[in-house]
Amino acid sequence: MATGKLRKDELEDVTSLAGGEMTDEEIQRILKGYEQQFGMTSEEFLKMWAEDAVPDTYETMDWAMLLRYQE
Amino acid sequence: MNYRTLKDYYDSVVYLVAVNGLTSELHRIRFSPKSPTVGYLRSEPLITFADGATLRFHEELQLENRQVQRLGYAFHYERQGYFFRYDKDLKRAKPYCHHETHLHANQENIRFITHETSFEEVFTFIMKCFYS
Numbered sequence A: 001m002a003t004g005k006l007r008k009d010e011l012e013d014v015t016s017l018a019g020g021e022m023t024d025e026e027i028q029r030i031l032k033g034y035e036q037q038f039g040m041t042s043e044e045f046l047k048m049w050a051e052d053a054v055p056d057t058y059e060t061m062d063w064a065m066l067l068r069y070q071e
Numbered sequence B: 001m002n003y004r005t006l007k008d009y010y011d012s013v014v015y016l017v018a019v020n021g022l023t024s025e026l027h028r029i030r031f032s033p034k035s036p037t038v039g040y041l042r043s044e045p046l047i048t049f050a051d052g053a054t055l056r057f058h059e060e061l062q063l064e065n066r067q068v069q070r071l072g073y074a075f076h077y078e079r080q081g082y083f084f085r086y087d088k089d090l091k092r093a094k095p096y097c098h099h100e101t102h103l104h105a106n107q108e109n110i111r112f113i114t115h116e117t118s119f120e121e122v123f124t125f126i127m128k129c130f131y132s
Helices: A008-017 A024-038 A042-050 A058-068 B006-019 B023-028 B119-130
Strands: B029-035 B038-043 B054-064 B067-079 B082-089 B101-105
Touching: A008 B006, A008 B023, A024 A042, A024 A058, A042 A058, A058 B054, A058 B067, A058 B082, B006 B023, B006 B029, B006 B038, B006 B054, B006 B119, B023 B029, B054 B119, B067 B119
Parallel strands: none
Antiparallel strands: B029 B038, B038 B054, B054 B067, B067 B082, B082 B101
16 A cells, blocks of 8 residues: 555554554444434344344444454 | 565555555554564545545455465445445355455345455555546
């Protein structure tokens, strides 16, 4: 990818501005937000997702992805 | 490009956004590694451009022989009255109506078949189309 416009020290500065790794607490908070937004638990959503009973919007795709990576 | 770890790829995405002048949005780019070579990147919650348009994205990745394999993604760009979204969704793919890599343009229920894309390609496309 294009990185040529920044010097090495500038690249290090950029890294320090990045959001970095997500915590489990953040991920849980996002999942709770989806549960409230759609009025169902993540388990209920996954069942409906598997049955193709919910549309593929950005939110539903994101929700399904986050659940795939849950421990 | 070769990447040793998911973090290397994450850094390259951060740099791409930075060199395009969106340093104020870098804190919204996050990643979650499940191992050094598997995990996902996502916006949290979104990247906002100077004109108020937004990009939400997530990208599921696996590195094989230092090459990025994209298991799934959604790149959703939205401005007033308009959106497009590139999706890769293997599990819900169906012949004729839901290709695994597709594009939504202002309609959720119509999917145009596309090639496989990437954060770099979509972001560069947005910058060239709307901000150069």
